[in-house]
Amino acid sequence: MMSDLETRITKWYDDLNELTSEDLEARRDVELVITKLDDGQLRVAEIDARGEVVVHDWVKKAILMLFRLRSVEKSEVGPFEFLDKLELKRDYERRGVRVVPGASARRGSFLSPGVILMPSYVNIGAWVGPNTMVDTWATVGSCAQIGANVHLSGGVGIGGVLEPPNAVPVVIEDDAFIGSRCIVVEGARVGKGSVLGAGTILNPSIPVIDAATGEEVSRGRVPDYCVAISASRRRAFEGGEFFLPCVLIIRRLSEGERHDKTTLNAVLREHGVAT
Secondary structure (H helix, E strand, O other), rough: OHHHHHHHHHHHHOOHHHOOOOHHHHHHHHHHHHHHHHOOOOOOOOEEEOEEEEEOOOHHHHHHHHHHHOEEEEEEEEEEEEEEOOOOOOOOHOOOOOEEOOEEEEEEEEEEOOEEEEEEOOOOOOOEOOEEOOEEEEEEEEOEEEEOOEEEEEOOOEEEOOOOOOOHHHHHOOOOEEEOOOEEEOOEEEOOEEEEOOOOEEOOOOOOOOOOOOOOEOEEEEEOOEEEEEEEEEEOOEEEEEEEEEEEEEEEOOOOOOOOOHHHHHHHHHOOOOO
8 A cells, every 4th residue: 555655755746847846845745755765764675575676666756856846055064065956964973884084975875784885975765784885986876775794896886777766776685795896787686695706797688697507597687696707708790790798607606605705716716807
């Protein structure tokens, strides 16, 4: 059943083109959704009992309306000046989050206790689970869902997915390790306990192939407890043969094996890949 808040947000969104910053009732409801996102009472998306990603599109609609209902305002944080429609998160000590200078998170994102932000960025609608590390220059895009005990290595780009409202965001499940300079976008998904080698690109059009069998196991989704690396495969076209990107599963892990760094590094070195 739809909650009263969900019903009102859906109604306001149907009149999106007519909304202005003067519509105080709509703004009140939208601001309430953003506050609940910021405190972790609401999520843009989550994994259900069947293992499928469920998108709460009405929450996304509230985010989209926020930018319609708010005006650009100047804010200052120490010596830094910002000009935006949304302020940054605050009160990290109460939240149990460590934030290194140079890191920022927008209000309406949620950071669980134990999260560490090195100089990095987390956008509105994103959810970051307990004890996850967002390393230097990593970006967590709008509405991305990052699990617990995840490591997003230096320079990782987790893409944002805001429109259309029912679009599935990027999901990185618990205990995953995303290697340096990986790019995961457009609703791609990395399973629990899996590892992406450095520089891997994953989106819904990228085939994920099992190196042991040569079979394509999915598009844009790395299964649980896998080590996967960037690769390419030959394809014939009228103009000749070319190599197209793919993601190659080079090892299936047992639960908990990802945390054995010696074993993991040996697997990656065998294939000439770094983390």
